[in-house]
Amino acid sequence: MIRLKDVEMEYDNGTKAIQGITLSIEDGEFVFLVGPSGSGKSTIIKLLTGEVEPCAGRIMINGFSVSNISERQIPLMRRTLGVIFQDFRLIEKKTVYENLDFVMRAVGASPKEIRKRIPYVLDLVGLGKKADSYPTELSGGEQQRVAIARALVNNPKTIIADEPTGNLDPERSLELMSLLVKINQLGTTVVVVTHEKDLVNRFGKRVITIDSGHVINDSVGGYVGGHIHG
Amino acid sequence: MAKHDFGYFFHEGVSNMFSHGFMSFAAIGITVACLLIMGTFTLVAVNANELLVTLEQENEILAYVDDSYTETQARALQSQLEAVPNVASATFISNDEAMESFKDEYPDEELFQDLDPEILEDRYAIKLVDLEQQSETVEAVQAITGISDVSHYEEIAGGFVTVRNVATVVCVALIAILFVVSVFIISNTIKLTTFDRREEIAIMRMVGATNGFIRWPFVYEGFMLGLLGAVIAFFLQWALYAAVARGVATNDTLQLIRVIPFSQLWAPVAAVFVLAGIVIGVGGSLSAIRKFLQV
Ligand SMILES: Nc1ncnc2c1ncn2[C@@H]1O[C@H](COP(=O)(O)OP(=O)(O)OP(=O)(O)O)[C@@H](O)[C@H]1O
Ligand SMILES: [Mg+2]
Numbered sequence: 001m002i003r004l005k006d007v008e009m010e011y012d013n014g015t016k017a018i019q020g021i022t023l024s025i026e027d028g029e030f031v032f033l034v035g036p037s038g039s040g041k042s043t044i045i046k047l048l049t050g051e052v053e054p055c056a057g058r059i060m061i062n063g064f065s066v067s068n069i070s071e072r073q074i075p076l077m078r079r080t081l082g083v084i085f086q087d088f089r090l091i092e093k094k095t096v097y098e099n100l101d102f103v104m105r106a107v108g109a110s111p112k113e114i115r116k117r118i119p120y121v122l123d124l125v126g127l128g129k130k131a132d133s134y135p136t137e138l139s140g141g142e143q144q145r146v147a148i149a150r151a152l153v154n155n156p157k158t159i160i161a162d163e164p165t166g167n168l169d170p171e172r173s174l175e176l177m178s179l180l181v182k183i184n185q186l187g188t189t190v191v192v193v194t195h196e197k198d199l200v201n202r203f204g205k206r207v208i209t210i211d212s213g214h215v216i217n218d219s220v221g222g223y224v225g226g227h228i229h230g
Numbered sequence: 231m232a233k234h235d236f237g238y239f240f241h242e243g244v245s246n247m248f249s250h251g252f253m254s255f256a257a258i259g260i261t262v263a264c265l266l267i268m269g270t271f272t273l274v275a276v277n278a279n280e281l282l283v284t285l286e287q288e289n290e291i292l293a294y295v296d297d298s299y300t301e302t303q304a305r306a307l308q309s310q311l312e313a314v315p316n317v318a319s320a321t322f323i324s325n326d327e328a329m330e331s332f333k334d335e336y337p338d339e340e341l342f343q344d345l346d347p348e349i350l351e352d353r354y355a356i357k358l359v360d361l362e363q364q365s366e367t368v369e370a371v372q373a374i375t376g377i378s379d380v381s382h383y384e385e386i387a388g389g390f391v392t393v394r395n396v397a398t399v400v401c402v403a404l405i406a407i408l409f410v411v412s413v414f415i416i417s418n419t420i421k422l423t424t425f426d427r428r429e430e431i432a433i434m435r436m437v438g439a440t441n442g443f444i445r446w447p448f449v450y451e452g453f454m455l456g457l458l459g460a461v462i463a464f465f466l467q468w469a470l471y472a473a474v475a476r477g478v479a480t481n482d483t484l485q486l487i488r489v490i491p492f493s494q495l496w497a498p499v500a501a502v503f504v505l506a507g508i509v510i511g512v513g514g515s516l517s518a519i520r521k522f523l524q525v
Contacts (some may be wrong), residue, residue: 078438
């Protein structure tokens, strides 16, 4: 469950990236976040993960009040989120398996849980046979699926993806989006930031359109024409 | 901390160490140098001190009584001598007794066997409280009417006092400097690892690892660097000490200097080295990650 109430955010250099946003996303929803470049989409993601703080308004995520969270609570809040980035951010020195292993250890999973969970998640993203490969030995689409597996491996309530298809060709993008839909159907809330209007239209999900730090449209079905670049 | 975490941190810490072979080598090297210099000066000071204690125990100054005094007159000086500050005790030795012990000491020297005791003077063997104030005490004793002469070992004692004091001062200063340098170098080694691992750290943070969890491998890395430095320094110190002790034994034919055997010293040396190594290592790693884990 995600709630934003009258949220404003200004960067240190004075850029007002978010200028009063109110929205809510319920458990189990699949939501696209779209809008032109520089409209504030990534800033919303950073607000959700606690990377930046709002200067006004309230943010609630999975039972945590992110807008006035204590230092000690931040790790606990982040354990309810799985984050996927455009540039994958895999550790190149580690194999696929090790990339998942270390994030499970990081939240205190036991070796037994790890041995059970990783094969399951790799199968889910269709990489059951690539456990011992290094990221550089994988295609872009495969690397992004490892990133999805990593976001999923700690069993978060919510998956947040910032332009996960940005570096992939249209066919891989479709595969990847379908994978996220499948994960959503297994019960995880999914929020995807994207530029790809064709994809957005294809899935007929809820679309929140941002422009200049405001929500300008929030509806099920498709994007609002003319506002999406790229 | 769960049991499986311990193994993980340990493994990560050790593999961090190997990923920067040269820096780790430098960090261990400087720690070894620090401990070795610290150890050497401390051991010199300990030995000098031990010698001083021996001298203080064994070395009495001898105050000779004027020839013209009868034994009764000579014995009367006892209370005056004991009243001198820094005098612990004064024991009267008549010329007969002096002759006896003289003969005992040189039983093979025919020449001395039939000497007249009268050529020796009555004397007092005086023990001092503090050897460092020997010269003042000697002057005070000499000023007493009836004391003709005083013999003492000022040069030897003074020499050792100087050695001990210099060793102590140099030791403290050097240890302070080297300690700071060692901590600094270990801190930089670990900063390099944190830089190497910044992506991993960013991801760990993103998935909700606590600062404590992120910190442990680096603390272990510092711990291992310090401990390894301590172990190497200990064995080098041992070898160095043994070599110096042998050198002293072959050159000091008079047996004036008694070197404390390493077997009596190894336990405290090992304990101090390990402790100091760990303080340097863990201190260095904490200073490396302090700033970096604030967010
Ligand atoms: N670290 C930063 N410091 C200062 N200003 C920033 C920073 N990051 C983003 N901005 C500014 O905040 C505004 C919103 O940026 P944001 O990254 O949220 O846009 P976006 O919608 O994700 O764009 P894109 O689609 O290009 O990724 C922009 O004007 C941007 O220049
Ligand atoms: Mg962005």
